Amino acid sequence: MVQKQGKENAFTRRGCKNTKSRKAIISLLEKAETPLSAEEIFLQLKEAGVSANLSTVYRNLELMESLGLAGKMVMNDGKARFEITGEGHKHHLICTSCHKMIAIDFCPMESLQKDVIDKTNFDITGHKLELYGVCPECRKTE
Amino acid sequence: MVQKQGKENAFTRRGCKNTKSRKAIISLLEKAETPLSAEEIFLQLKEAGVSANLSTVYRNLELMESLGLAGKMVMNDGKARFEITGEGHKHHLICTSCHKMIAIDFCPMESLQKDVIDKTNFDITGHKLELYGVCPECRKTE
């Protein structure tokens, strides 16, 4: 009756079922270059032939966030976006004109976190950094 | 018919009227220690005896943002907060337990902005940095 087999995954390992839509969402997020909104995920699922209801998408994203599999960030447009929780976290540079988003790989906080902890006595658990600007393409056409 | 008098202010200077609610909102934001949500502003106005409709609050905050008088930031709870645009911009450390927010005065981006511009060719116009953690008080009671 032991059920520990090689067949485990991020969901079953935590007592959740490994459903079609969950697999599909994880796989989308894994190959996404930028954080995705619930609606984007919903549409991309449909395109991939794994249609899931929008509520299901929201419920699964919430689950994945609580399991620590995905991170949620709300951007200034009021929409939440989600990204896979990888080893190296990323920040983003967002074009205020065309809303293109590109990932930047360095993080100025890594070296400063300790300093802030000392100063504030907070137990720092994470951070969010977004840069805003105008991308080269938009600058041309302006 | 010249109307340039010492009586100018941030609004009239830009062709907008200096109404009671606008004065009150600016003054609230000026003395606020942390960014305020529209609802908080709405309630504090009422308390101060300068009741304004919630739509009016939103409209004025939007105006102030477009005039560059205030900055908007959307936090992970999905609510927008506003703060006065001062000389030295600030970032915030937010307790994920009690949602207390404290301002931190240093900015790691200042020294790095130039570097990012070189790397990405974006015309960087701003950034947002938020730190998350658990404050000393909440850590005690957990």
Add this chain to the structure above:
DNA sequence: TTTCGTGCAAAGTGTTTGCAGGCGA
């Protein structure tokens, strides 16, 4: 089989908008 997950529709939030009347310049 049993329990968890899903679709559907309806309800919730925070925010925006159209319109008629009111106030600031």
Add this chain to the structure above:
DNA sequence: TCGCCTGCAAACACTTTGCACGAAA
């Protein structure tokens, strides 16, 4: 006075929730 500002109510967009059916373990 004149036109911008405001209050009100309705519309919006995104997200959440209740319920009954369906699928994973």
